[in-house]
Amino acid sequence: MKRILALAMALVMMMAVAVPAFAEELNSNVNTGDTTVIVDGTNGGELKDGNYTVTIPATVNLTWGNDGADEYSVTSQLVTGKRVKVELAKSVDLTNAAGKTIAFTATDATDGLSASEVVNDEVHAFDITVASTAWTAVPFDVYEGQISFTASVVDA
Numbered sequence: 535m536k537r538i539l540a541l542a543m544a545l546v547m548m549m550a551v552a553v554p555a556f557a558e559e560l561n562s563n564v565n566t567g568d569t570t571v572i573v574d575g576t577n578g579g580e581l582k583d584g585n586y587t588v589t590i591p592a593t594v595n596l597t598w599g600n601d602g603a604d605e606y607s608v609t610s611q612l613v614t615g616k617r618v619k620v621e622l623a624k625s626v627d628l629t630n631a632a633g634k635t636i637a638f639t640a641t642d643a644t645d646g647l648s649a650s651e652v653v654n655d656e657v658h659a660f661d662i663t664v665a666s667t668a669w670t671a672v673p674f675d676v677y678e679g680q681i682s683f684t685a686s687v688v689d690a
Contacts, residue, residue, distance in 0.1 A: 604662075
């Protein structure tokens with residue numbers, strides 16, 4: 535029985551070694567081609583604009599009787615042809631504890647639009663302007679106001 539099993543195993547091994555001998559050679563003219571590599575910028579089949587971060591100051595300090603300026607920064611990696619648009623506006627006038635107010639305007643020194651789709655800590659300046667007559671119409675005190683920043687992705 536051992537001899538028959540050994541003979542059968544020897545035949546199986548010989549047949550296994552012979553299989554590669556029957557394989558055809560690759561024809562290098564036919565078996566070449568290009569592969570397209572795609573980085574998929576979609577999420578579940580829905581195209582996204584990318585991502586961005588806008589860093590705004592927590593506070594802006596003005597000295598009495600003077601206008602002020604500060605900066606915000608934009609970091610983004612967006613789809614081609616898109617930009618980050620930041621708009622700012624006064625949301626609350628400068629007000630003291632007694633309810634006296636000083637009107638001011640907040641304007642972006644730039645147009646609020648990022649320079650390209652991909653930016654890293656791109657700095658944008660903004661100005662706070664108070665009319666000189668507004669300073670002289672209220673008591674010398676501590677006043678607080680608020681500016682709202684709105685960021686969105688827009689077409690370039």
